[in-house]
Amino acid sequence: MKNCPKVSGIDGSNQIVKALAPGKIILFGEHFVVYGFPSLIASIEKYFKVTIQIFSANKRKIKIESNLGFTSVKDGAEIDITPSVLRPKVSDIVSKLYKVIDYLNSYQNVTNNTHPSLTYNMGDLMVQLDSELPLGGGLGSSSAFCVALSASLYYANYKTLNKNEICIRAINAEKLININTSGADCNTCSFGGLGTFDKINGFKRISASLDDIEFLIIDTGKAHDTYSMIKRVSKFKTNNAKLFDELCDSYLQIYQDGLESIKKNDFQNLGSLLNQNHDLLLRLCISNTLIDKIVEVCNSYGALGTKITGAGGGGCVLSLIDRNDRSSEKKIIDRLDTLDVKYFFTKVDKLGLRLA
Numbered sequence: 498m499k500n501c502p503k504v505s506g507i508d509g510s511n512q513i514v515k516a517l518a519p520g521k522i523i524l525f526g527e528h529f530v531v532y533g534f535p536s537l538i539a540s541i542e543k544y545f546k547v548t549i550q551i552f553s554a555n556k557r558k559i560k561i562e563s564n565l566g567f568t569s570v571k572d573g574a575e576i577d578i579t580p581s582v583l584r585p586k587v588s589d590i591v592s593k594l595y596k597v598i599d600y601l602n603s604y605q606n607v608t609n610n611t612h613p614s615l616t617y618n619m620g621d622l623m624v625q626l627d628s629e630l631p632l633g634g635g636l637g638s639s640s641a642f643c644v645a646l647s648a649s650l651y652y653a654n655y656k657t658l659n660k661n662e663i664c665i666r667a668i669n670a671e672k673l674i675n676i677n678t679s680g681a682d683c684n685t686c687s688f689g690g691l692g693t694f695d696k697i698n699g700f701k702r703i704s705a706s707l708d709d710i711e712f713l714i715i716d717t718g719k720a721h722d723t724y725s726m727i728k729r730v731s732k733f734k735t736n737n738a739k740l741f742d743e744l745c746d747s748y749l750q751i752y753q754d755g756l757e758s759i760k761k762n763d764f765q766n767l768g769s770l771l772n773q774n775h776d777l778l779l780r781l782c783i784s785n786t787l788i789d790k791i792v793e794v795c796n797s798y799g800a801l802g803t804k805i806t807g808a809g810g811g812g813c814v815l816s817l818i819d820r821n822d823r824s825s826e827k828k829i830i831d832r833l834d835t836l837d838v839k840y841f842f843t844k845v846d847k848l849g850l851r852l853a
Contacts (some may be wrong), residue, residue, distance in 0.1 A: 512551065512653065513548060513549070513550050514548070514549050514650075514652050514653050514852075515546060515547070515548045515549075515649070515852060515853035516546070516547055516645045516648035516652065516658075516850065516851070516852055516853060517544045517545065517546040517547070517645055517851065517853045518545055518640075518642075518644040518645040518648070518687065518849070518850045519540035519542065519543065519544050519641065519686055519689060519846040519848075519849060519850075520541050520543045520544065520545065520629075520630040520636040520638060520641050520686070521539060521540050521636060521637040521640070521641075521685040521686060522538065522539055522636065522712060522714070522806045522815050523536055523537070523538050523635075523807065524537040524538065524539060524755065524771065524806075525537040525748075525751060525752045525755050525770070525771075525774050526538070526748075526774075527778060527806070527807060527808065527809065528726075528727070528730045528778070528781060528783070528808070528809075529745060529748045529752075530679055530681060530694065530696070531677070531679065531727060531730070532734075532745065533695065533696055533697070534745060534748060534749060534752070535694065535695040535698075535752060536681060536694050536695070537691070537692075537693055537752060537755055537756065537759075538681055538682075538691075538692060538693075538694055538700075539685070539690065539691040539692070539707065539845045539846075540685050540686060540688075540689040540690060540846040540847075540849055541636070541712070541844070541846055542843050542844050542845075543629040543630055543636065543714075543841070543843055544641065545626070545627075545628045545629070545630055545638060545641035545644075546625075546626075546627040546628070546853050547624065547625070547626060547627075547642065547645035547646045547648075547649050548624070548625035548627070548649070548853070549622060549623065549624055549625075549649040549650065549653065550622070550623035550625075551621075551623075551653060552621035552622070552623070557572075557573075557621065558570060558571065558572045558622075559571045559595065559598055559599075559602070559621070559623075560621075560622070560623045560624070561591070561594060561598075561624050561625075561626065562623070562624070562625045562626070563625070563626035563627070563628075564626065564627050564628060565587070565590075565626065565628065565632070566583060566587075567579065567580070567583050567587050567591070569591050569595075571595050576588075576591060576592070576595065578591055590632065593673075594626075596673050596674060597642070597643055597646065597670045597671070597673060597674065598622070598624060598646065600669075600670050600673055601643075601646055601647050601650050601666060601670050602622060624646070626642070628641075628642070631716050631720075631813070631839075632720060633720025633721055633722070633811065633812060634720070634721075635721060635805070635807015635808060635809075635812030635813045636806070636807070636812075636813055637685065637686055639671055639674060639675065639682075640667065640671055640678070640682035640683045640685075640686050641686045643667035643668075643670045643671045643683060644663065644667040644683055644686040644687050644850055645686075645850070646667075646670075647663045647664075647667040647670060648663045648850050648852075651663050651666070652852065658850065658851075658852070660687050660688060660849070660850055663850065664683050664684055664687040664688070667686075667687065671683060675724065677723070677724060677727055679694070679696060680694075680699065681694040681700065684699060684700030685700065685849075686849065686850065687849055687850045688700060688702060688849045688850075689846050689847055689848045689849025690702045690845065690846070690847050691703055691705060691707060691759075691845055693756075703756070703759075705756075705759045707759065707844070707845045708844070709764075710764055710820075710844075711820055711842045711843060711844050712815050712816065712817060712842070712843055712844075713800075713816040713818055713829070713840060713841075713842055714813050714814070714816075714840060714843055715791050715795075715813060715814045715815075715816065715833060715838055715840040716812075716813050716838060716839045716840065717787050717788060717791070717811050717812060717813065717814065717838060718837075718838060718839065719785075719810075719811035719812070721807060721808050721809060721810045721811035721812040722808075722810065722811075723808040725810065726783050726808035726809050726810045727808065729781075729782060729810075730781050730783065733781055740780075744777050747773075747777060748774065748777055751773050751774050751777070754766070754770055755767060755770045755771075755774075764801060764817065764819075765801060767801070767802065767817065768800070768801025768802030768817045769801075769802060770802065771801075771803065771804045771817060772803065772804065774804050775803065775804030775805060778804065781809075783805065783808065783809030783810055784805065784809060785810065785811065787836070788805060788811075788814055790836060791803070791814045791833070791836065791838065792804070792814060794829065794833060794836070795814075795816040795818070795829055795833075796816075798825055798828040798829045798832060799818065799819070799822060799824075799825025799826075799829065800816045800818045800825075801817045801818060801819060802816070803815070803816040803817070816829070
């Protein structure tokens, strides 16, 4: 945070707390996880960093600075956004940010009896947001924000990080902006690594490693709406009950084979299974013309497999390519440049949430 004065924390000491949480990708399981099936997810080496600065005054003003191009101040019910020209574009995003900040900043721990009387009472608060994750891109930006903010406030109180409690609080906070969140993203952003998630068993890390591979992530530039995509799939299920059951059976086999491929480091087969999973998502009608073109470009020029990652309708696409094959990599990148999309390579993050 630039030119910030010294501040007093709730214990009277000067403090600035910085925490970061990784984004995530879904290798297998978009939408199927909503209906109780397991998914395979991984955190990535792209992060959402939250820096909080706590003032001793009790005016309860909250200022947000961000690398997203805006600054805002909330004083009571009034929210001011600078520059004002961005207000129509970012007002909904800012409103959701404050909803989460207000919730976590006045959190009462009712989920367990560890700290039953805890409330945050911090006075004025400065929150600096620094995201490497595109908003609405399907890479867990909202979850990473909730986890990193929850961690910053938690550390300000206890001078330690309890990932289990922080994750619970982050999930509850994210439900304020995405009521249908499964908790998978917050778990992945909190604990990091590669793991499975389902509604009954939650997140479980697996010992298999993806150290030897990188993923190419392509951002379509169009933010997706998770809620509307979930509704679209629900409508598909209602209108095509038998077909949906068949797709679920096919998905479960893909998921199981995918786990085995990762354990065996069989990346050729893993790529094939990514393609098969994408074909199922196509049948659920959550793709669009640009996504189709990105998938075609990657797979036509040597990618091992390519698929939507996230709810679809926009957002990001992940592609598994052999980076030792520089000729194919260059062809893919050259063609993606003609589509005017952003992209980056990333590996699996192993640590999850931590102080920055």
